[in-house]
Amino acid sequence: xxxxxxxxxxxxxxxxxxxxxxxxxxxxxxxxxxxxxxxxxxxxxxxxxxxxxxxxxxxxxxxxxxxxxxxxxxxxxxxxxxxxxxxxxxxxxxxxxxxxxxxxxxxxxxxxxxxxxxxxxxxxxxxxxxxxxxxxxxxxxxxxxxxxxxxxxxxxxxxxxxxxxxxxxxxxxxxxxxxxxxxxxxxxxxxxxxxxxxxxxxxxxxxxxxxxxxxxxxxxxxxxxxxxxxxxxxxxxxxxxxxxxxxxxxxxxxxxxxxxxxxxxxxxxxxxxxxxxxxxxxxxxxxxxxxxxxxxxxxxxxxxxxxxxxxxxxxxxxxxxxxxxxxxxxxxxxxxxxxxxxxxxxxxxxxxxxxxxxxxxxxxxxxxxxxxxxxxxxx
Numbered sequence: 001x002x003x004x005x006x007x008x009x010x011x012x013x014x015x016x017x018x019x020x021x022x023x024x025x026x027x028x029x030x031x032x033x034x035x036x037x038x039x040x041x042x043x044x045x046x047x048x049x050x051x052x053x054x055x056x057x058x059x060x061x062x063x064x065x066x067x068x069x070x071x072x073x074x075x076x077x078x079x080x081x082x083x084x085x086x087x088x089x090x091x092x093x094x095x096x097x098x099x100x101x102x103x104x105x106x107x108x109x110x111x112x113x114x115x116x117x118x119x120x121x122x123x124x125x126x127x128x129x130x131x132x133x134x135x136x137x138x139x140x141x142x143x144x145x146x147x148x149x150x151x152x153x154x155x156x157x158x159x160x161x162x163x164x165x166x167x168x169x170x171x172x173x174x175x176x177x178x179x180x181x182x183x184x185x186x187x188x189x190x191x192x193x194x195x196x197x198x199x200x201x202x203x204x205x206x207x208x209x210x211x212x213x214x215x216x217x218x219x220x221x222x223x224x225x226x227x228x229x230x231x232x233x234x235x236x237x238x239x240x241x242x243x244x245x246x247x248x249x250x251x252x253x254x255x256x257x258x259x260x261x262x263x264x265x266x267x268x269x270x271x272x273x274x275x276x277x278x279x280x281x282x283x284x285x286x287x288x289x290x291x292x293x294x295x296x297x298x299x300x301x302x303x304x305x306x307x308x309x310x311x312x313x314x315x316x317x318x319x320x321x322x323x324x325x326x327x328x329x330x331x332x333x334x335x336x337x338x339x340x341x342x343x344x345x346x347x348x349x350x351x352x353x354x355x356x357x358x359x360x361x362x363x364x365x366x367x368x369x370x371x372x373x374x375x376x377x378x379x
Contacts, residue, residue, distance in 0.1 A: 003029075003086040003373060004078055005038040006071075006095055006102065009060060010046040012266075016207075017291055018112045022090055024174060025369070026054055028362035032370045037082065039074050041067065041094075068097040075101040086373045091115075092139040093132075099142060106376040109143035111157050113288045121211045121285055137161055145376040147369065149173050149289035150310025169372045172314075173289040174365035177357045180270045180298035189275035193268065199230045200340050203276035203301075205264065205292045206283075208239025213282035213306065213327060218248050220282075220333035221257050228340050232257055236264035236272060273299035278339050281305045282324075282332050290314055298356035300349030304335045318355045321345045 009016070011023035022040070027050075029036045038054035040046055041062075046054040057074035058067045075098035079087070088108040089095035092115065095102060116133035124132075140146070140161045146168045148154045154170055157163045182189070190197050206212040214235060224231050235245070235258065242260060249258045264272060273279060279296035280303065281287070287309035294314055296303040302319075305311035306327045315322040321344040324335040338344045347355075358364070 001033060001085050001370065001373060001377070002035045002082065003037070003088060004075070004082075004084045004102075004105075005036055006075065006087070006089040006091075006098065007038055007040040007054075008091045008094060010040045010042040010049075010054065010056070012049075013042045013045050014060060015263075018090060020291065021112070021173060024176065024362060025366075026050070028174060028366040029369070031363070032366035034366070034370050034373065037078065037084075039071065039078065067094070072097040072101070074098075079104050085377050088373070089139070092136045095139050096135060099139060103142060106144045106379045107142060108145045108147060108373060108376050109140055110147045111140070111153060111288075112149070113153065113286060114156055114160055117156075117160070118211075118286055122209060143167065144379045145169060145372055147171050147372055150313045152310040152313065153288040169375070171365060171368045171372065172360055173291045173294060174362040175291060175294050175298055175356070175360050177298040177353070177361040180273060180295055180356075181353060182270045182274055182299070184271065184274055186275055186277075189271045193271055193275055195234070195275050196232060199232045200228055200278075201276045202231065202233045202278045202280055202336055202340075203236065203272050203296075204233065204280050204282065205236045205269065205272065205295075206281070207237050208235075208241040208245060208260075210241060211283065211285045213284040213332075214241065214245055215248060216284070216327065216329045216332050217280065217282045218245065218252065218254065218258055219329035220336065221254055222252055223329065223333035224337050224340075225254075225257055227337055231336075231340070232259070234259050234261055234272070234276070236261040238263045269295065270299055273301045276301055278336065279303040280332070280336060281311055282327070283308045283311060284327055285309070287311050294356055294360040297352045298360070300353045302339060302346045302352060304332075304339060306331070314360075318352070319345060319347055 007022040009019045011019040026036050041060045042056045058070035084105045087102045087105045090110045116129050120129045154168045273296045289310040293303045312323045325331045
């Protein structure tokens with residue numbers, strides 16, 4: 001099978017869950033028998049790392065019109081040069097100008113989340129939100145099959161964008177489980193990172209925006225430290241909320257209990273999960289899957305998640321206690337304190353890793369995606 005994958009950015013150059021997913025996807029598909037070409041924004045690293053299979057059609061800093069024009073031309077040339085069995089797009093914004101060329105073969109939409117709703121959650125103007133929603137609806141109306149990461153986002157796609165249920169396929173997010181099964185012990189990982197050796201540590205790897213629930217996590221620490229006075233929460237990530245979070249930590253007198261680590265280099269991510277006693281995703285809204293939850297499991301570290309979006313689907317069948325009773329500081333505090341005290345029923349590290357390998361490793365996910373692409377090709 002030959003296919004063209006239209007992405008957004010190339011992960012080593014641009015962060016974010018969508019770019020990470022695309023980066024891993026196009027590298028995993030060949031092992032499942034899918035010959036994959038791709039187009040992304042970036043500085044040219046994609047060509048270097050993939051021997052030209054994934055090409056850069058414009059710089060990320062280019063104007064909107066320049067990106068759209070270059071994307072349209074690049075897709076048109078790609079489909080003339082090669083005959084693809086299937087084409088796929090991961091972001092409606094960049095699929096729109098190339099839609100005519102993408103539709104020359106069966107078209108698969110990878111739905112990573114409601115872009116308009118995410119913008120609304122970050123206080124975008126109503127006019128901007130409406131424009132984004134209309135753009136999404138138009139692009140999504142042209143799909144032959146749709147890939148979503150969870151049942152929760154399947155409902156969003158169907159109810160918010162009127163996509164027929166019989167065209168939607170749920171395929172969980174994929175990870176390279178072996179990358180997180182590092183040889184270092186918890187103590188060794190802490191030593192490498194410079195983290196305290198003798199304190200209970202909770203890690204949250206999140207983008208610093210409001211819907212991630214980090215304000216609730218900080219407020220929860222004020223309660224947790226009453227029973228676990230040495231608790232230390234490490235928040236890794238960057239985003240516009242950083243100054244507000246820093247001020248919140250200071251105002252609540254939690255400087256000894258909460259640290260903002262900033263951007264965590266990708267090579268340090270497995271160490272951070274291994275070094276922690278617990279990971280947490282306190283999300284408030286619009287979480288389609290949560291790759292960070294699967295990554296933590298692959299490192300042998302339990303992860304607590306709020307009952308939001310697709311997060312419960314990642315861990316519920318493994319251990320129901322990993323799903324917090326709700327959102328908000330009280331629920332987060334209850335869950336973390338229960339996990340640290342041993343009150344929750346949580347599998348051991350070997351069981352967590354085995355579950356991640358069986359359910360989320362790309363060796364299992366890529367063949368599932370090939371089946372979706374084959375289904376689209378039979379449209």
